[in-house]
Amino acid sequence: MSKILILGSSHTGAFQTARHRIAAAFPALDVSYFGLPGSGFFNATLTQGVFAAPEDYARQFQWMETREIDLHPFERVLLVGERFAFGAVMRLLMGQDILEEPQRTKRPLMSRAAMQELIGALVEQRVEALLTKFGRDTRFTFVPAPYPLARSLQSGPGQEKALKSVLKRDTGADWGRTYEARIASEMAAAGLDFLAQPRETRDSYLTTQDRFARQDAPEEASETQIDNRHMNDDYGWQVFCAYAATRLEIRPELEALADETKTGSS
Amino acid sequence: MGPVSTPSNATSLWHSAVADRAATALDGLYVPKFPITPTTAIMTAGSCFAQHVHRTLQARGWRVIDTETPNVALPRTALIRYGYGLYSARYGNIYTVRQMCQLLSEARGQRTPKDAIWRRGDRYVDALRPNIEPEGLARPAHVREARADHLRAVLKALREADIFVFTLGLTEAWVSRADGTVYPTAPGTLAGDYDPEAYDFHNFTVSELIDDLKELRDLLQEVTPGIKMLLTVSPVPLTATASTQHVLSATGYSKAALRSAAAEMAETYDDVDYFPSYELITNPSARGAFYKENLRSVTEEGVTAAMEMFFSAHADHTGTAPLPRAEADPDGDDELICEEALIEAGRT
Numbered sequence: 001m002s003k004i005l006i007l008g009s010s011h012t013g014a015f016q017t018a019r020h021r022i023a024a025a026f027p028a029l030d031v032s033y034f035g036l037p038g039s040g041f042f043n044a045t046l047t048q049g050v051f052a053a054p055e056d057y058a059r060q061f062q063w064m065e066t067r068e069i070d071l072h073p074f075e076r077v078l079l080v081g082e083r084f085a086f087g088a089v090m091r092l093l094m095g096q097d098i099l100e101e102p103q104r105t106k107r108p109l110m111s112r113a114a115m116q117e118l119i120g121a122l123v124e125q126r127v128e129a130l131l132t133k134f135g136r137d138t139r140f141t142f143v144p145a146p147y148p149l150a151r152s153l154q155s156g157p158g159q160e161k162a163l164k165s166v167l168k169r170d171t172g173a174d175w176g177r178t179y180e181a182r183i184a185s186e187m188a189a190a191g192l193d194f195l196a197q198p199r200e201t202r203d204s205y206l207t208t209q210d211r212f213a214r215q216d217a218p219e220e221a222s223e224t225q226i227d228n229r230h231m232n233d234d235y236g237w238q239v240f241c242a243y244a245a246t247r248l249e250i251r252p253e254l255e256a257l258a259d260e261t262k263t264g265s266s
Numbered sequence: 267m268g269p270v271s272t273p274s275n276a277t278s279l280w281h282s283a284v285a286d287r288a289a290t291a292l293d294g295l296y297v298p299k300f301p302i303t304p305t306t307a308i309m310t311a312g313s314c315f316a317q318h319v320h321r322t323l324q325a326r327g328w329r330v331i332d333t334e335t336p337n338v339a340l341p342r343t344a345l346i347r348y349g350y351g352l353y354s355a356r357y358g359n360i361y362t363v364r365q366m367c368q369l370l371s372e373a374r375g376q377r378t379p380k381d382a383i384w385r386r387g388d389r390y391v392d393a394l395r396p397n398i399e400p401e402g403l404a405r406p407a408h409v410r411e412a413r414a415d416h417l418r419a420v421l422k423a424l425r426e427a428d429i430f431v432f433t434l435g436l437t438e439a440w441v442s443r444a445d446g447t448v449y450p451t452a453p454g455t456l457a458g459d460y461d462p463e464a465y466d467f468h469n470f471t472v473s474e475l476i477d478d479l480k481e482l483r484d485l486l487q488e489v490t491p492g493i494k495m496l497l498t499v500s501p502v503p504l505t506a507t508a509s510t511q512h513v514l515s516a517t518g519y520s521k522a523a524l525r526s527a528a529a530e531m532a533e534t535y536d537d538v539d540y541f542p543s544y545e546l547i548t549n550p551s552a553r554g555a556f557y558k559e560n561l562r563s564v565t566e567e568g569v570t571a572a573m574e575m576f577f578s579a580h581a582d583h584t585g586t587a588p589l590p591r592a593e594a595d596p597d598g599d600d601e602l603i604c605e606e607a608l609i610e611a612g613r614t
Contacts, residue, residue: 010607011607012611013607013610013611014607014611016611017610017611033611035611037607083597085597086597087597088338088339088340088597091336091337091338092336092338092340095336095337095338096336099403099408099411099412100403100404100408108334108336108415108419109411109412109415110336111348111399111403111408111412113348113399113400113401114348114350114399117344117347117348118336118340118344118345118348120344121340121341121343121344122340122341124341125341214607214610227607230607
């Protein structure tokens with residue numbers, strides 16, 4: 001059995017909730033899960049192959065048996081949750097009109113070359129951080145945190161204002177492609193394997209379909225009650241299938257696929 | 267003949283004030299005329315040494331105006347490649363007082379330079395800030411629109427400012443024969459073509475510098491009444507001279523003229539002061555230690571020494587330095603939601 005680890009931030013939750021489906025559909029794989037919420041994950045250490053929560057990090061989840069995990073036994077690691085400065089890139093784009101584009105919104109002008117350079121620098125900074133932390137380990141594949149749900153563009157709590165502003169722009173999707181292409185090229189240059197969010201999970205280029213929401217959006221909810229960034233088990237399943245197909249060259253077994261079709265869950 | 271006055275203060279005697287002192291401990295060298303505090307809105311401009319002033323004040327959390335840099339935490343190397351984050355607006359280095367005056371006049375709609383767009387290959391650059399777009403722009407119209415946007419940002423910076431910190435860099439300049447526009451670089455170096463029929467070399471005299479500094483003060487006051495001006499002289503020698511002088515003599519002239527003009531302004535006006543970073547960096551007790559191997563660029567130690575002199579002189583006010591504004595991390599997920607997502611994952 002191939003030992004696979006899904007390691008990451010809170011976005012590991014989508015994979016963990018899909019664990020029974022993954023186990024049934026991929027019997028040849030022995031998949032383990034290890035996730036830490038935001039700051040815990042980003043401040044975690046990797047020392048001599050052991051990934052550990054920060055010492056001062058008190059939180060412990062019931063489904064994780066330990067605060068640390070030895071990566072040596074695993075043949076492959078799928079690292080989930082890196083945002084590749086998505087929020088900063090969206091805010092940068094939101095704040096400027098592009099000199100060479102016809103659209104004007106009275107925001108300060110920035111040349112296309114400068115915008116590309118700054119987006120590239122933000123991405124490069126994140127890629128360097130990944131390289132510093134995880135090294136050039138060929139077992140690793142990095143899948144980004146999912147793009148926010150399509151519903152996050154609606155007014156109200158949980159709205160992704162910067163993303164909405166970018167997508168309102170005539171060239172918003174083009175800038176999304178520029179951003180993602182830069183991630184791919186920086187990762188390739190660093191010798192790190194990058195798996196983009198599968199197309200079939202997306203709504204627009206930079207949003208995720210609402211059917212992958214981890215929870216419904218209550219009609220009258222406060223800012224902290226709306227989660228437009230974390231996805232459900234079906235999302236975890238879809239991404240894992242894409243990973244298995246492209247990196248492990250295996251597909252889910254028919255029985256699981258039939259069950260999946262019956263429930264209409266993917 | 268009256269008695270020769272005897273200096274009673276230790277700072278008046280070379281031996282006790284300089285020779286016996288560490289280069290970083292020249293007490294009494296800078297005695298400010300007016301207080302500058304962390305909440306004073308500071309506008310910076312000038313030659314390249316002014317970049318250090320801007321950066322250091324910003325790093326200490328002082329209120330340094332920046333009207334053009336995006337309000338997102340961005341890697342500095344990429345920012346400065348496009349002229350962001352260097353000064354209070356994206357004007358690049360302004361080496362001469364005349365160029366600064368012309369910029370403010372242009373921002374106020376009082377002048378329009380005739381020859382402000384130069385070619386670099388098949389691209390176009392703003393001749394008055396030729397470094398801010400390294401690849402140039404595709405069309406002259408883009409240069410014009412970007413400049414109009416920039417001029418609005420210059421005026422905005424000036425309107426917000428309580429004090430204008432200006433580092434005097436050069437006396438030598440290239441001037442358009444058509445309308446007297448002063449350029450920051452020689453035509454044909456970074457962009458454009460050198461045409462002796464179109465451009466003149468000019469080396470400003472002390473009286474011209476004083477006239478320009480007075481005009482600059484007037485322009486500042488007209489836009490922002492009550493604004494103060496802090497002048498410094500760049501300690502960086504000329505990299506080359508277009509005069510017929512030896513570059514060392516040309517540097518000597520340039521620094522002496524700029525220093526004299528600054529002194530006269532500070533003597534004349536209560537709202538103009540001089541900050542002696544030039545003296546600190548060049549002082550003989552440093553034995554050249556504040557210069558890098560090329561004997562031109564100032565070391566980080568030199569910059570630190572100069573700025574420490576500034577902060578010490580305004581020490582009564584530094585205790586109240588506000589922390590830089592904490593921005594919400596645009597890439598940080600809500601921690602509670604993150605935890606919830608993981609807890610829920612364990613329940614299924």
